[in-house]
Amino acid sequence: EAGVTQFPSHSVIEKGQTVTLRCDPISGHDNLYWYRRVMGKEIKFLLHFVKESKQDESGMPNNRFLAERTGGTYSTLKVQPAELEDSGVYFCASSQDLSYEQYFGPGTRLTVT
Amino acid sequence: KQEVTQIPAALSVPEGENLVLNCSFTDSAIYNLQWFRQDPGKGLTSLLLIQSSQREQTSGRLNASLDKSSGRSTLYIAASQPGDSATYLCAVNSNYQLIWGAGTKLIIKP
Numbered sequence: 001e002a003g004v005t006q007f008p009s010h011s012v013i014e015k016g017q018t019v020t021l022r023c024d025p026i027s028g029h030d031n032l033y034w035y036r037r038v039m040g041k042e043i044k045f046l047l048h049f050v051k052e053s054k055q056d057e058s059g060m061p062n063n064r065f066l067a068e069r070t071g072g073t074y075s076t077l078k079v080q081p082a083e084l085e086d087s088g089v090y091f092c093a094s095s096q097d098l099s100y101e102q103y104f105g106p107g108t109r110l111t112v113t
Numbered sequence: 114k115q116e117v118t119q120i121p122a123a124l125s126v127p128e129g130e131n132l133v134l135n136c137s138f139t140d141s142a143i144y145n146l147q148w149f150r151q152d153p154g155k156g157l158t159s160l161l162l163i164q165s166s167q168r169e170q171t172s173g174r175l176n177a178s179l180d181k182s183s184g185r186s187t188l189y190i191a192a193s194q195p196g197d198s199a200t201y202l203c204a205v206n207s208n209y210q211l212i213w214g215a216g217t218k219l220i221i222k223p
Contacts (some may be wrong), residue, residue: 031209033210033211035211035213038218042214042215043202043204043211043213044116044213045210045211045212046211048209048210055209056208056209056210059130064222091157093211098144098209099144099164099206099209100147100161101145101147101159101162102147102206103159104153104156104157104159105156106148106156107156108158
């Protein structure tokens with residue numbers, strides 16, 4: 001069974017540009033989560049999808065971040081326009097049920113210069 | 114607001130020793146707790162999951178305990194090996210989102 005995959009593995013963009021990160025959860029997992037770790041800080045929750053619906057987006061830092069999960073399959077996280085403080089590692093996770101184990105992808109390292 | 118603390122921040126021990134990593138959380142209303150390891154430049158590897166109704170979980174040389182009432186979890190590593198060197202992260206499932214500790218950086222000296 002394939003695990004959670006994320007693309008790209010690394011992205012370097014200039015301040016003001018747009019970047020879209022993609023996450024493919026484990027097949028059959030209705031729950032999809034985005035987290036990020038910025039330099040020197042703990043990993044922080046961004047948002048949670050149940051199928052195609054946003055269940056909790058309390059961790060989204062501002063309106064420059066837009067997450068979608070069309071059709072309840074893969075998810076995208078768009079940052080527009082990117083700022084220097086957006087640099088970090090963005091992790092995606094999925095779970096079969098809300099209180100079950102969350103399985104993580106390898107992460108996307110975003111560098112904004 | 115749930116807060117997770119991991120002590121110590123760093124630990125260096127000789128190979129072969131048994132060791133304990135600590136994780137504490139402020140709100141006992143949790144669904145489960147997960148322990149992860151992260152190697153430099155790599156992703157997150159899930160080690161153990163303890164549901165809120167459980168007291169401990171074991172996998173090989175690893176044993177994790179959970180005391181929800183006191184807000185504590187420990188990760189016990191037996192007979193440590195250089196390959197165990199990594200950062201160990203504790204994450205509490207609170208309101209279905211994971212709240213993370215800052216991690217313990219573990220170095221096992223050959």
